[in-house]
Amino acid sequence: MRRRRQRPIPPVSEQSSDAELLHAIAAGETSALRLLHHRHAGWLRARLRRRCADPDVVDAAIQDTFVAVWKDSDRYVETSADAAAWLWTIAVRRLLSTLRGPAHRWLSGPADELPDVATTPSAEELVLLGVEHGALGPALDRLSPELRRLIEATALDGLSVREAAKLLGIAEGTAKTRLMRARTRLRELLT
Amino acid sequence: MTTDWHLDPGLLEQYETGVLGPSRIMAVEAHLLACAGCRALIPADDAWLADSWSAVYDDIHAPRVGSIQRLLTRAGLPEHRFRLLTATPTLRWSWVLATAAVLMLAVAAARVGADSSVPIAQAFLVLAPILPVIAVSGAYGPPADPMHEITGTTPAAGPALVLWRAVSVIGVAVLMATVAAVLLPGPGWYAAAWLLPALLLCTGTLALATVLSLPVAAGILGGLWITGVLAAASDERAVASMFGPTAQLAYLVSAVLAAAVLILRRRRFDLGENR
Incomplete structure (x- = not known):
């Protein structure tokens, strides 16, 4: 079915890194996809x-994610980003x-293309890593829920403003203003 | 990207049950993305994992979708209809039959020189409307479908199935006949003149099939058409008038009438019965 194999891929095992697994998947190894699925499906879920x-x-979203990984794993090989972050951008x-x-998506055509997004951590994500310590945590807690959901969707989930608006079911313009208000409010709370 | 802070099972459980405060949820998620060790802490649900994996496995091993099916799906034909139409081998044979017959006619017409082309072209006009009728008569019922007894017990059997199959075979037959008609030497209107008679014969056959069985209905209407044309064949002007504007209008009106009869009597459309 797939004829991408150029050179022999070393056998994969439980100990293989995500990058090795994805290289093996690009070469058409179903067992590598199985290992990757068992390693990542839990936390994605x-x-x-x-x-x-x-x-x-x-x-359904998780199944679609791994089917997309199977079809487009060479994209990952090209970008060689962090595998977990890459999987998350696909899954979300x-x-x-x-x-x-549409309701009957399994009757309609194949799923759309993978997004071409950078999976390097954003500055906000790096700050969020330290949210357990410092003043950001309480500030986020004091933010109103609809503003916080936007910060979460854009900074943490790595979505664009348009996608965040879709996820939250609001208009794109509303999402933009809310995000602006959320940032202003955070700045006030932190100073 | 390492931090000195790590998740513990208690915190993860709080995260999964949703009792954590918003900022700590965000902290847990940011950390999960960065730390493979903490990701592995999330308890695995083996049954769910196996289910999910088998779904993924089935999906990536699913048969590839052909280009024709993709085209038809794009045009709005649901996948299960496509399966229904391609699953009947006899149906494919009636397609092939119609196609081959039409092509042979076209070749015959092209072989004959330009001076003697008029009678050949008329033979085409006589036969072309019959071809879709033959295709329809082979589309359903005991003689054409060896699986008919089984098909007849399914909820899909009956008028809907006949019409789907008829539409698919007529589509192919008409397409091939159109190609042949365009290749035909002779007056330009010959290429389209057979379409309305063909429509009348097809809807008429289906309407008559609410009283008789499908092959008998096809035989009666096809026979009527051939005898009528043969009777007029001695006189060249009579043949021309059979495909003239007045006659075409009459064909159209009768086809509409036949369609109305078909719709009104659709409940009698039980083609499995020999009547």
């Missing part, structure tokens, strides 16, 4: 379930398209 209450939709967008897509 836990995190997606906080975005969507319907377990069927979450399961799959969830989005499942949420907003």
